[in-house]
Amino acid sequence: MYDAIIVGARCAGSPTALLLARRGYKVLLLDRATFPSDMPLSTHYVHQTGTARLKRWGLLDKLAASNCPPITRNYFDYGAFTLTGSPPPAEGVQEAYAPRRKALDPILVEAAAAAGAELRQGFSVQELVCGPVPSPWPRSPRARGCRRPGPCPSVNGPGPRSRAIQITGRPVPATA
Numbered sequence: 001m002y003d004a005i006i007v008g009a010r011c012a013g014s015p016t017a018l019l020l021a022r023r024g025y026k027v028l029l030l031d032r033a034t035f036p037s038d039m040p041l042s043t044h045y046v047h048q049t050g051t052a053r054l055k056r057w058g059l060l061d062k063l064a065a066s067n068c069p070p071i072t073r074n075y076f077d078y079g080a081f082t083l084t085g086s087p088p089p090a091e092g093v094q095e096a097y098a099p100r101r102k103a104l105d106p107i108l109v110e111a112a113a114a115a116g117a118e119l120r121q122g123f124s125v126q127e128l129v130c131g132p133v134p135s136p137w138p139r140s141p142r143a144r145g146c147r148r149p150g151p152c153p154s155v156n157g158p159g160p161r162s163r164a165i166q167i168t169g170r171p172v173p174a175t176a
Contacts, residue, residue: 002028002118007125009035010101011044014108018057021115029117032124035109038102045071045098052091059111060093066103070095 004020006013009031017029046054046063054060064070072094076083087096113119 002026004028006030006117009033009109009112009119009121010105011108014105014112015053015057017112017117018108018115021112021117027112027117029109029112029119030123030125031109031119031121034121036102036106038100043098043100044104045096046104047096048087048090048093051095051097052093055091055093057111059107062107063097063099063104066099066107068097068099068103070097072096 003025004017005028006017007030009017009029010033013029013031017027021027051060054063073084073086086094109119
């Protein structure tokens with residue numbers, strides 16, 4: 001029995017699993033990919049606030065060691081003019097990074113597993129089963145959005161080809 005089952009182990013799922021596992025929850029982390037893997041044309045720009053979180057979680061040194069160069073100045077070239085500047089630091093962290101997925105994802109996945117999350121790679125979700133809440137499932141009266149005790153089903157940060165979205169019929173949010 002798991003306290004949380006997270007479908008998708010990339011930049012949203014792995015940190016969620018990491019933080020829940022560090023708080024003592026029993027977490028199952030699933031992804032249809034195996035790591036390391038890459039996604040064509042997919043690079044993340046991790047702003048200073050994200051870099052500060054990586055530092056807080058003890059992962060920034062691993063990202064820096066992946067040979068991904070730090071970014072301290074930004075240049076936006078609009079043809080007729082260029083904007084140049086340095087964003088303010090977040091929690092004392094000045095650098096941003098733009099790692100490839102094949103560098104960032106394994107760092108996050110390995111950290112989640114090291115924190116105690118059970119990782120299943122190459123696992124393609126085919127069905128979501130909803131039913132009565134099992135008695136060992138944690139309950140919290142402070143859970144936002146719940147009208148009764150028990151888990152709040154959630155589809156969070158889905159990718160454009162999310163199986164969970166296909167199954168539930170929930171549309172992909174404009175910000176996803």
